Structure formats: C-alpha cells, structure tokens
Amino acid sequence: MEDAVTLATAPTHAELVRRTAELVPLLRQHAPWAEEHRRLHEETIEAMAAAGLYRMRVPARYGGFESSAETLVEVAAELARGDGAASWTASVWWIPTWMVGLFPDEVQDEVFATPDVRICGTLSPSGMAAPTDGGLTLNGRWQFISGAWHSHWQEIIAMSPTPDGGMQPLMMLVPMSDLQIVDDWHTSGMRGSGSVSTVAQDVFVPQHRVMPLGAILQGQYASKANADSPMFRAPLLGVANASSVGTVIGLARGAIELFLERLPGRKITYTGYESQAEAPITHLQIAEAVMKKDEAEFHGHRIATFVNERGRTGEPWTVLDRARSRADVGSVCRLGREVVDLLNQASGGSSIYLDVPIQRMARDMHAVTMHALHYPPTNMELYGRVLCGLSPNTLYI
Numbered sequence: 001m002e003d004a005v006t007l008a009t010a011p012t013h014a015e016l017v018r019r020t021a022e023l024v025p026l027l028r029q030h031a032p033w034a035e036e037h038r039r040l041h042e043e044t045i046e047a048m049a050a051a052g053l054y055r056m057r058v059p060a061r062y063g064g065f066e067s068s069a070e071t072l073v074e075v076a077a078e079l080a081r082g083d084g085a086a087s088w089t090a091s092v093w094w095i096p097t098w099m100v101g102l103f104p105d106e107v108q109d110e111v112f113a114t115p116d117v118r119i120c121g122t123l124s125p126s127g128m129a130a131p132t133d134g135g136l137t138l139n140g141r142w143q144f145i146s147g148a149w150h151s152h153w154q155e156i157i158a159m160s161p162t163p164d165g166g167m168q169p170l171m172m173l174v175p176m177s178d179l180q181i182v183d184d185w186h187t188s189g190m191r192g193s194g195s196v197s198t199v200a201q202d203v204f205v206p207q208h209r210v211m212p213l214g215a216i217l218q219g220q221y222a223s224k225a226n227a228d229s230p231m232f233r234a235p236l237l238g239v240a241n242a243s244s245v246g247t248v249i250g251l252a253r254g255a256i257e258l259f260l261e262r263l264p265g266r267k268i269t270y271t272g273y274e275s276q277a278e279a280p281i282t283h284l285q286i287a288e289a290v291m292k293k294d295e296a297e298f299h300g301h302r303i304a305t306f307v308n309e310r311g312r313t314g315e316p317w318t319v320l321d322r323a324r325s326r327a328d329v330g331s332v333c334r335l336g337r338e339v340v341d342l343l344n345q346a347s348g349g350s351s352i353y354l355d356v357p358i359q360r361m362a363r364d365m366h367a368v369t370m371h372a373l374h375y376p377p378t379n380m381e382l383y384g385r386v387l388c389g390l391s392p393n394t395l396y397i
Contacts, residue, residue, distance in 0.1 A: 010065040011052060013074070019051040020078035027082025028357070034085055034192030035360060038185050039149045044086055048079075053090055054116040057098040057243075059226060062112035066231045069242035069304035073249065080250025081257065084364035085192030087247040092146040092193075094243045096121035096155035100173065101232055102221040107209055111153055111173060120147045120176075121155030123373075123396065125169040125213070127200060129158040135206040136160060138174065141182070146195040151176050154198060157213055169213040178203045189367030217395055219316075230311035235322060237397055240373065241329045242307045245300035248336035248374075251365050252293040258357055259286070259343045266348065276348075285346045289339045296335035299328040322397045323386040330379030333369040340365045 011019070030041035048054065053075060058064025067075075072094060079087035096119035100111050111117060127140015140158055148154070154174050159167045182197040211222060216236055226232045266276040273279045303325055310317060344351065344362040351358050368374060373396060382392060 010060065010067070013068065013071045016052065016056070016065075016067065016071055017074045017078060020053065020075045021081075023047050023051060024078065024082035027079065027086050031083040031085070031192060031357070031360065032354070034083065036191075038183075038191050039194030040086055040089060040147070040192055044083070045150050048086070048090060049116045053079075054093065054097070054118055057094045057101075057231070058112060058117075059101055059108070059229065059231075061225065062108070063115075064112075066229065069239075069307040070301065072243050073246040073300050073304045076243070076246025077250035077253060080247045081254040083192060084247060084251050084254075084361060084368070085190050087250055088190055088244075088364075088368060089147040089150075089193045091244045091247055092120060093118050093151070095240050096153075098231070098239055098243075099155055099171070099216075099236065100153075101223055101226045101229075102216060103173065103211060104208060104222045105225045107173065108223065108225075110209075114152050117153065118147060118151045119153045119155055119173075120145050120151040123157055123213075125157040125159050127156065127158035129160040129170055129172070129205065129210075131160065132204070135204055136170070136172070136210060138172070138200045138203040138205050141197055141199045143184075143197045144195045145198050146190075146193040148176070148181055148196050148198055149194045154179060156200070171211050171213045171216055172205045173209045174200065174203060174205060187367065189363035189365070214395070217397075230308070230314075233311040233314050234307050235317050237322060237373070238303070238307050238310075238317060238325050241325050242304045244368075244374070245303060245329055245332045248332050248365065248368055249293070249296055249300050251361050251368075252289075252296055252336040252339040255340045255343045255358060255361050256286070256289055256293060258361075259289075259347060262347065262356075269348065282346065285342055289342050292335045292339045292342075296332045296339070299331040299335070303328045319392065319397070320386055323383045323392065326373070326379040326397065327383035329374055330376035330383075333374045334376040337365050337369045 026047055030044050034040050055064045056067035060066050076087045076091050079090055100108055122142050122144060126142050127138060129136040129138050138158055154176055156172050156174050157169050160170045162168050180199040182199060185194055185196045219235055263277050267274045268276050268279055276282050340362050344358050347358050
C-alpha cells in the first residue's frame with residue numbers, strides 16, 4: 001500500500017491543472033508518434049504519472065487524491081489541447097480506477113498495491129463467465145480497450161448463468177497478465193489511444209473480484225471504507241460522463257488555439273484577401289466556434305458540478321437527473337465536433353498534411369463522438385423519453 005495522502009494535502013484543482021498544462025508541449029511532440037504507432041509514447045505515460053494524474057480517482061488511504069469531477073474535466077481538457085488520445089486514455093483509466101473503489105476493501109488492497117496503477121475496461125458484456133470452485137472461469141473478447149498496452153488490470157463485464165436458468169452481467173477485475181492483447185486498432189481516429197481488443201481463454205477469476213453489474217448500476221457498492229466518501233456517492237454513468245467530457249472540450253479549445261496561431265500571414269487562395277484574418281467569413285467562423293466551445297463548457301461543467309454537489313450532500317439521483325447527464329454529454333459532443341469541423345474546413349487545403357494538427361483533432365473528435373455512450377442523437381432521445389414520462393430503454397443511465 002502506498003503512503004496515505006490526506007485530502008487536505010492532496011494537490012489542489014489549480015495545481016493539477018497547472019501540472020497538466022505544462023505537459024502540453026510534450027504531448028504535442030509525441031502525438032504524431034502515438035498516431036503512427038497506435039499507442040501512447042512511454043514518455044507521455046511517464047509524464048502523466050509524474051504529474052499525479054493516475055491518482056486522481058484513487059482513495060486517499062492508498063495515496064490517491066480523490067479529485068473532484070470539475071478537476072477531471074479541466075485536467076482532461078488540458079491533456080486534449082496537447083493530444084486527444086492521451087486525454088481520452090487518461091479519462092478511460094479514471095473510470096475503472098473509480099470502479100475499483102466499489103469493490104470489497106480487500107480487492108482494493110490488491111489492486112492499489114501497484115503504484116500509479118492503471119485499469120482499463122469496458123461496459124460491454126462480450127464474454128461468458130461459468131461458475132467454478134471459488135470463482136468463475138472467464139472466456140470472451142472485448143473491443144475498444146483504450147490504454148490496454150499500458151494497463152495493469154482490466155475491468156471486464158461478462159454474462160453468467162443464474163440459479164433460475166437466466167443470465168446476468170457480472171463486473172470483474174482481471175490482471176492484464178491473464179489476458180491476451182489483439183493488435184487490431186487500425187482506425188481513422190483516436191489511433192494513439194491504442195484501443196485494442198483483449199481476449200480471455202479459461203481465465204480463473206476469484207469470487208471476491210466479482211460483482212453483479214446490476215447492483216453497481218443501482219448504486220449498491222461493496223466497499224465499507226469508501227461508503228462515506230463524496231467521490232463514491234454517485235452513479236457509475238454520472239461519474240463516467242464527468243470523466244470523459246473534458247477530452248471533447250479540450251479538443252475544441254485546442255482547435256481554436258491552433259487555428260489562431262496559424263492565422264497570421266495566411267491568405268485565402270484564389271481570392272483578393274491577402275490576409276485570412278481580414279475576411280468577414282473568418283470573423284463569423286471564429287466567433288461561432290468560440291461560442292459553441294463556450295456552450296460545450298457549460299454542459300460539461302454542469303455534469304461535473306452536479307456530480308460533486310450530489311456527492312457532498314448524498315442526495316440520490318433521479319431518473320431525470322441521470323438522463324439529463326447523458327443529454328449533457330451528447331450536447332458537449334455535438335458542439336465540440338461542430339467547433340473542430342468548422343475550423344478544420346476554415347484551415348485551408350494545407351491543413352490536410354499530417355503535420356498540421358487540426359486534421360488529427362477532427363478525426364479524434366469524430367471517433368469520440370461516435371462512442372455509444374456519447375452519440376448525441378441517442379442521448380437526446382433518451383432524455384426526451386424521460387421528459388415525456390416514459391421509462392428509459394437502457395440500463396446504462
């Protein structure tokens with residue numbers, strides 16, 4: 001176990017954001033390498049560890065910071081200014097790291113014994129777990145496992161038979177050494193996240209590292225030590241939403257920043273404008289982009305503020321609260337994508353070269369907003385159903 005950190009001595013919001021902002025030049029330097037090699041550079045991994053970013057959702061008794069949801073948003077946004085893939089991977093690690101804190105305390109002792117432990121995972125139940133003496137035998141294949149190459153554990157969902165002849169989804173923790181990695185991440189966007197597939201073949205999972213997913217989604221957590229911590233008084237999807245929106249916000253901010261950096265000296269080819277900055281169309285484009293970015297920040301921070309406030313008070317989330325959180329994520333993704341697409345188109349033909357970051361930002365943004373839990377139309381439909389008095393048509397709320 002690491003030396004415990006009291007919440008009073010953990011790095012502040014401002015300090016963690018400052019540390020992350022200092023990483024931006026390094027992230028930008030390694031982003032092309034990460035895209036080419038389809039995984040994060042080791043220096044990026046080490047730099048994020050040195051900044052303490054892997055400890056942000058670790059309980060304080062293990063040396064963690066128990067950082068607020070607002071801090072997650074802003075740290076992820078700073079990371080995305082440098083490299084969207086690094087930001088996305090960090091946000092994915094934060095979610096299963098938080099989920100470890102839902103398990104019995106002896107499981108947490110095991111997982112958090114590794115300094116700067118990284119846990120990848122997915123909520124897709126694409127495996128089967130058969131009961132056996134002392135636990136389960138796991139078989140299956142899971143896709144989109146961001147950060148798998150650099151992780152120590154994977155949080156896995158698999159289906160398992162129930163005594164009444166039915167099936168139920170189970171959540172379990174498996175060391176990466178028990179899994180096979182399939183190098184199949186050949187994509188148009190978020191290439192640097194290394195979101196490969198993993199395979200389990202007759203892997204034994206002890207019973208103490210298994211929990212019913214249904215209980216987790218209903219807020220029935222097993223940890224005694226974390227029961228009174230505000231960080232753990234939130235539903236899984238609310239925490240996941242707050243953890244992931246910063247990447248989209250940061251990509252939008254980064255696109256604006258880099259567009260303005262390239263603007264001086266640029267002209268609009270085959271027109272009379274010797275300076276793109278003097279063209280009214282440019283004024284309209286940058287103004288629209290900044291306003292959309294501001295709207296995305298509103299929705300992202302509304303999620304984070306709500307997660308923190310309900311964690312502080314312990315007041316339960318209603319179905320409407322949960323659906324609105326999904327709708328906020330959808331709005332962040334829609335607006336963020338509009339920002340990057342607008343500025344990508346406004347950047348001229350030279351921006352299609354791979355050494356101009358806006359084209360990578362556009363592809364990364366496209367990949368993020370296609371995520372099943374982020375896709376704007378699905379999230380808006382869910383919110384509309386609940387507003388109309390209908391029950392959600394998903395467990396993932």
